[in-house]
Amino acid sequence: MKNWICIFLLFFASMTYAQDTLPLYEVIPNSKPADNLEKSETAADGITRVSEVSVPQLIVFRPANPNGTAVIICPGGGYRILAITHEGYDVARELNKWGVTAFVLKYRLPSDRTMLDRSIGPLQDAERAIQLVREHAREWGINPKKIxxxxxxxxxxLAASLSTRYRESLIENPKKTSFRPDFSVLVYPVISFTDSLTHMGSRNNLIGSNPSESRIKKYSNEFNIDKKTPPAFLIHAKDDKTVSIGNAYAYYNTLQQLKIPAALKVYETGGHGFGMYNKKEAHNWMGELKAWMQQQKFLPNTL
Known part of the structure; x- marks a missing residue:
């Protein structure tokens, strides 16, 4: 425990306008003894993809002038890899320009080799990430109600799962810290694990190739929304052939029915995986996200 406290003290002392890395746990829950086989590769498209993540981390990007808002970023990759640059680091740097403290979550990728229950590993890490940020908000200059x-x-x-299943405590939580995000931003998201909507690779990697109907429903976030689900901003392209736009509609429509503040940016073209910038459309979503966050009082109007 003393070593863990020392890590935090050194981390807080070293934070600058750049990135710092913080381990999520002293002892990783739901884990098996296994070699760390994590690998990072940068392809010809310039995107760095990380595979075999078994030691989760928060990569922290601190702005020069923090305004109290924080965002935890979960890169995509089908629960097989993490596209950690254009869906992680690049986004964090842009959010820093808005005064937002950004945390890129390098969450564990489901694996029977490294986990006792691979289906809960990523959500455990998301819970731990928001627990850390909320419990140490004062040190980071963060408003604990703007995370x-x-x-x-x-x-x-994963982000939608935390937004709808935040009452499930999958990690130790002695301070009873809330796992509920104050808002969510869902970019071409996998929402549903139903046969008609899901990205089958994501479903297979997280809960296996032959899940029961009850398990499919539990992991289909459109069925878990209630009146306390946080406001959401969603982005999707109609021609996305990897993850059907029906996922975004399913989540957005339920939020609307429950009168939860929500916005949906729909592109006619753009496909899947475009990150912050859809090269096939003139207007990109980050500016609209900023305006929405201002409208919802998560950002100051002076930006």
């Missing part, structure tokens, strides 16, 4: 979560593709499924 959002953003997810891309399968990372969107």
């Amino acid at each position: 959002g979560i953003m997810g891309f593709s399968a990372g969107g499924h």
Whole structure:
């Protein structure tokens, strides 16, 4: 425990306008003894993809002038890899320009080799991330009531899972810290695990290839929305052939029915995986997100 406290003290002392890395746990829950086989590769498209993540981390990007808002970012990759640059680091740097403290979550990727129950590992890490940020908000200059979560593709499924299943305590929580995000940003998200909507690779990787109907429903976030689900901003392209736009509609429509503040940016073209910038459309979603966050009082109007 003393070593863990020392890590935090050194981390807080070293934070600058850049990135710092913080381990999520002293002892990783729901884990098996296994070699760390994590691998990072940058492809010809310039995107760095990380695979075999078994030691979760928060990569923290601190702005020069923090305004109290924080966003935890979950890169996508089908619960198989993490597209950690264009759906993580690049987004964090842009949010820093708005005064937002950004946390890229390098969450564990489901694996029977490294986990006792692979289906809960990523959500455990999301819970731990918001627990850390909320419990140490004062040290980071963060308002504990302005902590959002953003997810891309399968990372969107993780962000939506935390937004709808935040009452499930899958980690130790002695301070009874709320796992509920104050808002969510879901970018071409996998929302549903139903046969008609799901991205089958994400479903298979998280809960296996032959899940029961009850398990499918539990992991389909459109069925878990209630009146306390946080406000959401969603982005999707109609021609997305990897993750059907029906996922975004399912989540957005239920939020609307429950009168939860929500916005949906729909592109005619753009496909899947475009990150912050849809090169096939003139107007990109980050500006609209900023305006929505201002409208919802998560950002000051002076930006």
